[in-house]
Amino acid sequence: MAEPILRIYNLTKSFGALLATDGVSLDLKPGEIHALIGPNGAGKSTLVKLIVGELRQNSGSIEFRGVRVDGLGAAERARRGLARSFQVSSIFPELTVFENVFLAVQGTRGRTYRFFGNDISNAEFSHLASTQVERAKLGARSAAVASELSHGERRRLEVAMALAMRPKALLLDEPMAGVGAEGTRELTNLLKEIRAESPILLIEHDMDAVFALADRISVLVNGRLVSTGSVSEIRNNEDVRKAYLGYEDD
Amino acid sequence: MSARERGLNIGLASLLLVVPLAAAYFGEPYYLTLATRIAILSIAAVGLNFALGLGGLVSFGHAAYFGLGGYAAGILANHALNGQAILAWPMEIGGTTFMPAIWLVAVLVAALTAFLIGMLSLRTTGVYFIMITLAFAQMLYYFAVSWPAYGGEDGLPVYVRNSFPGLNTFDPVQFFLISFAALMVSLAIFSVLRNSNFGLALRASRQNAGRLESLGIEVFRLRLTAFVVSGAITGLAGALYADLNRFVSPQMLSWHMSGEIMVFVILGGVGRLFGPVAGAALYIFLEQSLGEVSDYWQVFLGLLLLCVVLFARGGLIGTVLDRRNG
Secondary structure (H helix, E strand, O other), X not given: OOOOOEEEEEEEEEEOOEEEEEEEEEEXXXXXXXXXXXXXXXOHHHHHHHHHOXXXXXXEEEEEOOEEOOOOOHHHHHHOXXXXXXXXXXXXXXXXXXHHHHHHHHHHOOOOOOOOOOHHHOHHHXXXXXXXXHHOOOHHHOOOEHHHOOHHHHHHHHHHHHXXXXXXXXXXXXXXXXXXXXXXXXXXXXXXXXXXXXXXXXXXXXXXXXXXXXXXXEEEEOOEEEEEEEHHHHHOOXXXXXXXXXXXXX | OOHHHHXXXXXXXXXXXXHHHHHHHOOOOHHHHHHHHHHHHHXXXXXXXXXXXXXXXOOOOXXXXXXXXXXXXXXXXXXXXXXXXXXXXXXXXXXXXXXHHHHHHHHHHHHHHHHHHHHHHOOOOHHHHHHHHHHHHHHHHHHHXXXXXXXXXXXXXXXXXXXXXXXXXXXXXXXXXXXXXXXXXXXXXXXXXXXXXXHHHHHHHHHOHHHHHHOOOOHXXXXXXXXXXXXXXXXXXXXXXXXXXOEEXXXXXXXXXXXXXXXXXXXXXXXXXXHHHHHHHHHHHHHXXXXXXXXXXXXXXXXXXXXXXXXXXXXXXXXXXXXXXX
16 A cells, blocks of 8 residues: 555644644545544644644654654645645635735745746746636636635635645645535535545535545544544444434434 | 826826926925935835835834934944044944945844844734834834933934935935935835735735745745845935934934834825825925924824824825725
8 A cells, every 4th residue: 555645643732621632643645535524623623733733733743755744834844745725714815816826836836035026927837826726717716806706716716725736735624614515516526636636634524525525534523533434434333423423313 | 006006106206306306496495305305204114114014014113224224324424534443343344424335234234133123023913013113113212312422312413414426415406316216216126026926925924924824935034034124125214314414313213203104104005105105295294384383283193194094094095096996
């Protein structure tokens, strides 16, 4: 089996007395979509923040492409190919859609300290950005100021920004949140396309999307990983059903 | 920038150039001095506009760089005139009255100080950042007041205006033209930087700093760089201001000065290329016209500022452009 791109080992993070991440170990292999599910407050977002470097762990290790990255800052991890999208759309509201995506290209290529002139006229860079804009079906909105986008368009812009980083691993924090059935379908198709380029750690509440996309599913409850397995294993796991899926109430 | 804004900018620049020259021609040289002051204070505000307008860094201590630029000019000129070395060891450094050299020193001193102050203050944001930048500027102010070598509280006169090769700087027209050219250069730098990769990232950092980190751009380093550039431009203004008044005093370092520079930016339009020019011009205009009516003219300034903040967030430039749009 291929070496994992991302390997998290025994990761722990506490806020005061609250143990938000409790000895979590998981990995992400090339080409796979690994879904992370769990009830609200299970510590999913904390785990994402630890992986990308927005929070620092108390103990444990994070290995990315064979190198320990748990001591590095968030920007450095991003430049190494660790991309994320945000649960609540996090964009630059006064910049255009294209500029939002272009910043991702500029940032990961380390081109920010160019003081005279810009790379928007650089064919390779602008092609990279506009490809992702098109792909996220925002081509017609490329010159629009991001604050004018609809909720669904913002969700897609989030994903386009992450993809423009040419990620080696992609962490998507609830990309389907609030986009409706049509939006979910579009995003599901987009993610299917992406998996060949970059493995995805997918945090998602929409179970239909998770079951349609995921190769493996990990279940997080109260900061602990209670189970990891294939879609059918998780579907049929008694503990998971009790803790999270709540099928017994149906 | 829209074509409309570009037109407005060209109009403002032309007015600032033509009106005082015409006034001087018709025997009203006083307006030349006023216009020179506007140009120099505009440069100081262009510096702040870079940090505040593009980067959202509300520095309430830009008088520090303005005053340091002023003292750099004053101290260099004084040493050149009395022949004493500034530094005897490890190498002898004397003064100079050569403007380009003075500007270089002023810019470097301001940039270095902005780097040190930025290193510490940029670890905070919001109100704390405002307070820390203010505190550092006040430290320098009290240092200047209590250090007798360069005049202390009384300030430091510069008996002869510094020289520029090929020009007679004592001629008000020529000194005005030097100041005007310096303003145009600093505006050009602002404009080029705003449109660069760096400028895009800086504008983005004001809107959503956390997101920028996740795209691989360290916000602290970005802000520190912007802060240094900002301080350096304001430092240049300080050196010119010392030459204009032929006098440097701790007043240039005081928090009043920081406030004034910020008022220029806000009155004119935060983040607008010509905002600082419009703001400084309006301020000087009010000072002159209302100052005649009452010594307490700043009451009216306060009211105007309140109106701008409440009803015209785009400042003078933004309001004019909106009006013409509608």
